[in-house]
Amino acid sequence: MSNPSLLILPGDGIGPEVMAEVVKIIDWYGAKRDMPFDVSEDLVGGAAYDAHGTPLHDDTMARAQEVDAVLLGAVGGPAYDNLDFSLKPERGLLRLRKEMDLFANLRPAQCFDALADFSSLKRDVVAGLDIMIVRELTSGVYFGEPRGIFEEGNERVGINTQRYTESEIDRVARAAFELARRRGNKVCSMEKANVMESGILWREVVQKVHDADYADVELTHMYADAGAMQLTRWPKQFDVIVTDNLFGDILSDLAAMLTGSLGMLPSASLGAPMANGRPKALYEPVHGSAPDIAGQGKANPIACILSFAMALRYSFDAGDEATRLEKAVEKVLADGLRTADLLGDEGVQPVSTSEMGDAVIAAL
Amino acid sequence: MSNPSLLILPGDGIGPEVMAEVVKIIDWYGAKRDMPFDVSEDLVGGAAYDAHGTPLHDDTMARAQEVDAVLLGAVGGPAYDNLDFSLKPERGLLRLRKEMDLFANLRPAQCFDALADFSSLKRDVVAGLDIMIVRELTSGVYFGEPRGIFEEGNERVGINTQRYTESEIDRVARAAFELARRRGNKVCSMEKANVMESGILWREVVQKVHDADYADVELTHMYADAGAMQLTRWPKQFDVIVTDNLFGDILSDLAAMLTGSLGMLPSASLGAPMANGRPKALYEPVHGSAPDIAGQGKANPIACILSFAMALRYSFDAGDEATRLEKAVEKVLADGLRTADLLGDEGVQPVSTSEMGDAVIAAL
Numbered sequence: 042m043s044n045p046s047l048l049i050l051p052g053d054g055i056g057p058e059v060m061a062e063v064v065k066i067i068d069w070y071g072a073k074r075d076m077p078f079d080v081s082e083d084l085v086g087g088a089a090y091d092a093h094g095t096p097l098h099d100d101t102m103a104r105a106q107e108v109d110a111v112l113l114g115a116v117g118g119p120a121y122d123n124l125d126f127s128l129k130p131e132r133g134l135l136r137l138r139k140e141m142d143l144f145a146n147l148r149p150a151q152c153f154d155a156l157a158d159f160s161s162l163k164r165d166v167v168a169g170l171d172i173m174i175v176r177e178l179t180s181g182v183y184f185g186e187p188r189g190i191f192e193e194g195n196e197r198v199g200i201n202t203q204r205y206t207e208s209e210i211d212r213v214a215r216a217a218f219e220l221a222r223r224r225g226n227k228v229c230s231m232e233k234a235n236v237m238e239s240g241i242l243w244r245e246v247v248q249k250v251h252d253a254d255y256a257d258v259e260l261t262h263m264y265a266d267a268g269a270m271q272l273t274r275w276p277k278q279f280d281v282i283v284t285d286n287l288f289g290d291i292l293s294d295l296a297a298m299l300t301g302s303l304g305m306l307p308s309a310s311l312g313a314p315m316a317n318g319r320p321k322a323l324y325e326p327v328h329g330s331a332p333d334i335a336g337q338g339k340a341n342p343i344a345c346i347l348s349f350a351m352a353l354r355y356s357f358d359a360g361d362e363a364t365r366l367e368k369a370v371e372k373v374l375a376d377g378l379r380t381a382d383l384l385g386d387e388g389v390q391p392v393s394t395s396e397m398g399d400a401v402i403a404a405l
Numbered sequence: 406m407s408n409p410s411l412l413i414l415p416g417d418g419i420g421p422e423v424m425a426e427v428v429k430i431i432d433w434y435g436a437k438r439d440m441p442f443d444v445s446e447d448l449v450g451g452a453a454y455d456a457h458g459t460p461l462h463d464d465t466m467a468r469a470q471e472v473d474a475v476l477l478g479a480v481g482g483p484a485y486d487n488l489d490f491s492l493k494p495e496r497g498l499l500r501l502r503k504e505m506d507l508f509a510n511l512r513p514a515q516c517f518d519a520l521a522d523f524s525s526l527k528r529d530v531v532a533g534l535d536i537m538i539v540r541e542l543t544s545g546v547y548f549g550e551p552r553g554i555f556e557e558g559n560e561r562v563g564i565n566t567q568r569y570t571e572s573e574i575d576r577v578a579r580a581a582f583e584l585a586r587r588r589g590n591k592v593c594s595m596e597k598a599n600v601m602e603s604g605i606l607w608r609e610v611v612q613k614v615h616d617a618d619y620a621d622v623e624l625t626h627m628y629a630d631a632g633a634m635q636l637t638r639w640p641k642q643f644d645v646i647v648t649d650n651l652f653g654d655i656l657s658d659l660a661a662m663l664t665g666s667l668g669m670l671p672s673a674s675l676g677a678p679m680a681n682g683r684p685k686a687l688y689e690p691v692h693g694s695a696p697d698i699a700g701q702g703k704a705n706p707i708a709c710i711l712s713f714a715m716a717l718r719y720s721f722d723a724g725d726e727a728t729r730l731e732k733a734v735e736k737v738l739a740d741g742l743r744t745a746d747l748l749g750d751e752g753v754q755p756v757s758t759s760e761m762g763d764a765v766i767a768a769l
């Protein structure tokens with residue numbers, strides 16, 4: 042049997058730096074835990090645009106469809122701000138999501154105890170926080186047609202279409218309920234059913250899936266604006282949140298920021314099972330390409346490392362190894378190691394990106 | 406010359422209770438400051454549905470178009486949850502906004518010092534916070550066509566349309582720049598131009614209005630997801646935020662919750678100037694109808710009172726009187742008066758809705 046395959050797309054900005062640390066960890070798993078991976082690497086985002094004039098080359102897309110999991114660093118940067126919409130680095134990411142049909146974006150919002158004081162929220166509001174946001178990732182206003190800027194009378198109009206079918210809602214709802222069963226057994230679904238018909242259908246289908254197959258899970262519904270408020274007020278009331286692509290974009294970033302651990306948070310984007318039973322999958326840190334600190338060895342590799350931990354759990358059926366890696370990260374933090382982004386005003390000396398990676402390996 | 410006219414729509418839940426206190430204050434202005442108003446009252450929301458089978462009767466709509474300002478309490482409640490979409494209490498509110506063409510929704514997010522400890526955020530993050538969110542209120546996905554739930558193949562699809570014309574963006578941008586000039590002279594515009602063409606047009610038009618007529622105001626652009634994060638991290642970086650209907654719904658609720666003063670915050674929804682030079686205008690508290698405490702004298706009337714203060718400022722050219730009323734509210738809070746929603750665990754005895762209203766009048 043061949044080794045599981047990984048496609049690595051470091052991307053732009055700090056992407057390559059943080060990914061280099063993950064590659065060390067992948068090597069460690071091959072050497073020390075007898076878990077060898079077949080690793081290939083390619084370009085995405087601005088880097089791909091520079092090389093090929095497109096943020097995602099067709100060959101890269103084809104390779105992403107074949108591998109067991111894709112690991113992505115980050116895309117984008119000011120050098121690409123004035124590119125045409127269709128050529129922007131983000132389009133590489135959006136094409137990967139769409140063509141791999143990665144409909145369930147899992148974004149944990151977890152507060153690392155050692156970092157709770159970094160939150161702008163009071164310690165008791167965030168300490169121990171552990172939410173999982175499940176964001177629909179392949180539909181909604183991100184992909185709906187018609188879209189564009191059109192002439193209308195003597196002016197222009199910008200149009201996008203929010204669009205959800207029953208089956209699109211059904212499958213992401215199932216993903217959320219399955220996750221809830223392995224966690225706190227609660228799902229809160231968020232939409233704007235008081236204003237949008239797509240939200241009415243969303244609420245109805247989530248309820249139907251629940252009643253038919255997940256009646257053991259506690260289900261509540263909340264309007265997305267109230268959801269933003271409740272996340273800010275008392276986030277620990279939530280376990281799993283399921284929501285659409287656009288609300289999920291905003292609410293998951295909000296939830297990530299609450300934790301004080303923004304630079305630490307991973308994500309998984311999962312699709313349907315492939316022939317080998319593994320889901321189509323892409324893993325990436327929640328943070329962006331941080332061009333301002335790129336190339337200086339200042340970046341924090343932990344979000345990218347924890348994204349690989351999610352890969353171990355969701356793609357490679359190695360939940361124990363995922364937990365081992367997560368515990369190693371916790372230990373390193375508890376030991377007081379901090380990259381520059383994690384420094385308060387205590388005069389601690391920061392470690393570099395690669396020192397942090399090495400420390401995690403040492404703790405494994 | 407006839408007196409300025411006010412249409413009062415108390416609505417549902419705690420709406421009538423909080424509005425009763427505003428009526429006392431209106432009377433005070435007539436008796437003590439020689440500012441008499443012609444006040445009429447009507448039904449909206451669930452109350453209108455109960456009486457007429459519609460959340461907004463045509464006669465009420467017509468009256469709202471004639472008066473100098475509308476004051477609204479709150480709409481909705483669980484009794485109406487299973488009504489058809491078009492009959493829901495919210496539809497009364499949305500029809501008012503649309504037909505009066507109230508395109509600029511002004512939502513201040515202000516932290517009252519006496520209440521800063523109610524915030525889930527750290528005191529230094531929120532103390533002194535004073536942001537103005539300008540939300541476009543008559544277009545976008547709230548009103549765009551096509552919309553609905555349709556059959557497609559053998560399933561249903563929920564569709565809504567995000568839609569902005571240049572002139573719609575232009576006018577709300579101007580409203581934001583005008584406000585900024587009277588405040589901190591900074592505007593941050595939020596959209597998702599990296600994903601939505603309507604956001605690209607939004608950003609372009611806001612920039613154009615700025616460069617042509619408001620180059621003295623500092624303008625920045627931010628993606629709405631980053632905006633949610635930055636609002637949570639360090640909200641004091643903002644002065645005026647301008648954004649679309651849907652992002653504005655979420656971000657303004659988020660900003661309101663940050664302050665710890667959610668039950669205290671007013672709003673103004675303004676349209677184009679009428680023949681008498683006053684803008685079409687509707688004023689309402691940000692909080693909802695709070696059916697769980699309705700009818701118990703527990704509701705906090707301050708948000709509704711401060712909405713009337715906004716009416717004094719934006720409809721009646723009485724900024725000094727608005728400030729007087731706002732100062733009276735501050736004094737009452739500083740004196741330690743608290744309605745039940747504002748009680749921590751200090752064993753303070755709460756005052757009732759009407760006691761709070763009376764205290765504000767005494768402080769005027």
Ligand SMILES: CC(C)[C@H](C(=O)O)[C@@H](O)C(=O)O
Pocket residue numbers: 131134135290599600630
């Ligand atoms: C970069 C951007 C296109 C993307 C999104 O909006 O989905 C990002 O914000 C995210 O959440 O992954």
Ligand SMILES: CC(C)[C@H](C(=O)O)[C@@H](O)C(=O)O
Pocket residue numbers: 235236266495498654
């Ligand atoms: C009640 C609802 C329709 C409304 C909205 O979504 O606009 C409310 O949330 C608001 O912000 O005024």
